[in-house]
Amino acid sequence: MKLLYKSEQFDLHNNVASITTIFEKINDFIVDNDIVFSHLIVDDVEVYENHEDYLKERIGEIIKVEIVTRRTKEMIWETMTSINIYLEGAIPALKVLVDESYEKFTGKTWEGINQLAEGMQWILQFTSFTKNTSQKPSNWTSIQKDVKECEESFSKLFEGVEVQDTVLISDILSYELTPAYEELQRDLAISLSDEEFMKNVN
Template structure:
């Protein structure tokens, strides 16, 4: 198997174990790059990389590593966060009404999706905050992130107490404004230091 990343090539004399391949990939990328995906003999593999290697390692002739610089990686996270906020806003606006009345199973499902989205957003903001390429105007986003964390705790307590009115109030008066502000701030950062893909 031949392992390539940019100008670098590693040739394995014997069939390596999946762990050896992963270790070599990590060695090639070091701290300067974030792994994106790999191309195994022309097939792009975007997820479950280790599982793919376990099944196919003895058949792969050429494994090309695709990685991003930290700046590119953070730009993609910011674009994903902005896209999530744009998609989530119309959904989240409908939730309070569902909780002020008796929440249906559909409302509860959408609420579950909101909770997952909040967790993902919180993790994304933390990754950006801890990175070396942290945007200059990042403080406003971190203030919003702190507000969001506080409200997640309040929301969890309201859920534990089955207080539907409080759940609706927190979504209406806290999360909707936080989402709107975050979308604006992240958009400003992308326009100032990032790049938007596929603009014609």
């Protein structure tokens, strides 16, 4: 199989040892350049997670593996944009969830809370990643503060979930998490209006 990265090309055997070589190459590229690993394209299929398992399952038949990277600023910008779009849908959905939860808790309510938790995990991954880079978007201090407030709200929410206190859960969703999400969206919008940062991404 062939391993491709930009103009470079490597011939590898179709065996498990080559998987180690692929990830060693990815690490080398990251160390040598101001870039972040994004995903793999395996025989024209984009693979964003569980890369090793995906490769192992198909190791005997893979023809081509492409390494896709992003510049750090580019990754930050793309993720901020995605989170902003996510919040545009999540906030109205959260308000509906709150209204319904005050009337009655159903399987749909619990599923909604699970989905919110997954979204929060993604937001925390973004802040953890950005915190450890030298590239920070404008308004970063406010974004960090907002995410901390969201995280604290989730911590209280999970305490309510553990004891199945549905009134407490609804109150936290309504009076803490919704305003925290709205504030985060406002501060992300400020960062995304920073044309200088965007200009440097291109």
